[in-house]
Amino acid sequence: MNASSTAEPALLAALEQAGLDTVEGAFSYAGGEDLSKANLGCRRRTKLCLMGPGGRVYELYLKRYDRQNLLGRLRHWLVHGRRGPARAEFQNVAAARAAGVPTMQEVCYGQESHPWDEFYPLAATRGYVVVTAVAGASLEKCGREFLARNAARRDRIAELTGKLADLVRSLHQAGLVHRDLYSSHVFLDERNAEIGLYLIDLARMFRPRWRRFRWKVKDLAQLKYSMPPEWARQWWDSFLDGYLGDCGPALREKYSLAIERKRAAIARHARRMNPEARQG
16 A cells, blocks of 8 residues: 555554555455446446544545556556556646645555566556545536525625636646546535635546647636536636636637637537537
């Protein structure tokens, strides 16, 4: 087990007691609640609660990566190099937090070694990663209800919009892109007076060396497409102002046109895949 330097000793002890300190133990673990989702492939996600030695309950997510086929390993290698999927996701979470992006806490990961690792970077291995849960619910699930409940409180919606712009700007300014920046991957927490937003599902996040504008536009278009249409109509310009800052009209227009073209392409693809998909 490779643990985060910031992980609590009591939590690490709970993981060890549950057998989640080895790859073999993680793959034989039968507890928790499995979370089914389309297109997971060789991945398996499990929500679990563990009790530490002091009686504290930890809400966690366990993601297990089984051995990929050759094509999957090649695609992963082109983006992440020799890092296995579990290690890549663990380090992605750490990189996002270091960039000031509110997200989960990386706890630990494990990756099988392979006798051919030194000579064959595409060797098939298994791995697992454990992260903490974030508070709240996804904007995909609660966004429209939030807008309806705060229809008379534009300051509240402006706060959400500003924090969403801050989150995405922090990610992109660090040279990172999410690649699946849909509203289902942004969680809204309203437990306190201030709004809290958290970014999740960082498995595909990476740092592009080329065509960075294209990748940033893709993130932004995914977000615009997936947010409630009423928010996109009334608040997208405010979001873009917060994201871009004082960039000048020419660059703002460049972003606006590119984002809208990509958003329309995403909507067309969604309708082809599912004729009942909303217009976006």
